[in-house]
Amino acid sequence: MVSLQTSSGTKGFVIAGHAVGGIGSDVYQPTSAYYVGSVADCSEYKADAAWVPSTNVNAVIYDYDTDVTKTVKSYGDPSVGQYVYKSGIVTGRTANAITQKTSVYNSGLGKTLDDQYIVGYRCDYGDSGSSVYVFVTGGVKIV
Numbered sequence: 120m121v122s123l124q125t126s127s128g129t130k131g132f133v134i135a136g137h138a139v140g141g142i143g144s145d146v147y148q149p150t151s152a153y154y155v156g157s158v159a160d161c162s163e164y165k166a167d168a169a170w171v172p173s174t175n176v177n178a179v180i181y182d183y184d185t186d187v188t189k190t191v192k193s194y195g196d197p198s199v200g201q202y203v204y205k206s207g208i209v210t211g212r213t214a215n216a217i218t219q220k221t222s223v224y225n226s227g228l229g230k231t232l233d234d235q236y237i238v239g240y241r242c243d244y245g246d247s248g249s250s251v252y253v254f255v256t257g258g259v260k261i262v
Contacts, residue, residue, distance in 0.1 A: 123194075131172040135248035136161050137228060139169045146171050165233050167225065180250040180259060183212035190258035197236055197262035203253055205238075207246030215240040236262075 124130050132155075139146065144158045156173030178191040183206060197203055197217055204214040219237045224230075242249070252259040 129172050130174050130176075131156065131159070131170055132176050133168050133170055136167045136169040138247050146173075165231065167228055167232060180252065180261070181206050181208075182259075189252075189254075191252075191261055192255050192258040194261035196234075197251075197253070199236075201253065201262075203236075203238060203251050203262055204259075205240055205242060205246070205249050205251050207242055207249040209243045209245040210241050213240035213242065 123132055134146065139158050139161070142158050142161055146155050146158065147153055148155050155175050156171040158169045159172050160170040162168045179188040180191060181187065182189045185208075199217050199220055202214060202216050204212055206212050215238050217236045217238045221235055221237060222231050222233045223235045225232055238251075250259075250261060252261050254260075
C-alpha cells in the first residue's frame with residue numbers, strides 16, 4: 120500500500136481490486152488486528168484496483184522481508200527497459216526489466232486492463248497487489 124491523496128484532498132491508498140470483497144469491505148494491514156479503512160470504490164473497467172480512504176497509512180513498503188522496510192519517496196510510471204523490483208509476501212523480492220507496455224485481457228476479471236507493463240519476474244498466488252518499485256536516494260519510487 121502506498122499513501123496517496125485525491126485531487127479533493129482525501130488521503131488513502133490503492134490496492135488490488137480482486138483482493139477485496141467490494142465496496143464497504145474492511146481492510147487490515149499487515150494483519151487482521153490492524154484496521155486501516157474500508158473500500159470506497161472499485162474499478163469497473165480497465166484496472167484491477169480498489170480505493171481505500173485512510174489517514175492511517177505509513178509511506179513505507181516491505182522490501183524483501185517483513186522485518187525490512189523502505190520509505191516511499193515518490194511514485195510514477197516506469198519505462199520499457201527499466202529494471203524494477205517486486206516485493207511479494209509469498210515470493211519475496213524478485214526483479215527484472217520491463218519488456219513492454221500493452222493492454223491485456225484478464226479472463227478472471229472479465230475485462231481488458233490498459234497500460235499494463237510486462238516484466239518477467241517470479242510471482243505466485245498471494246503476491247497480488249505487491250509493491251513494484253525502483254530504488255532512489257533514501258528509499259523507493261513506486262512504479
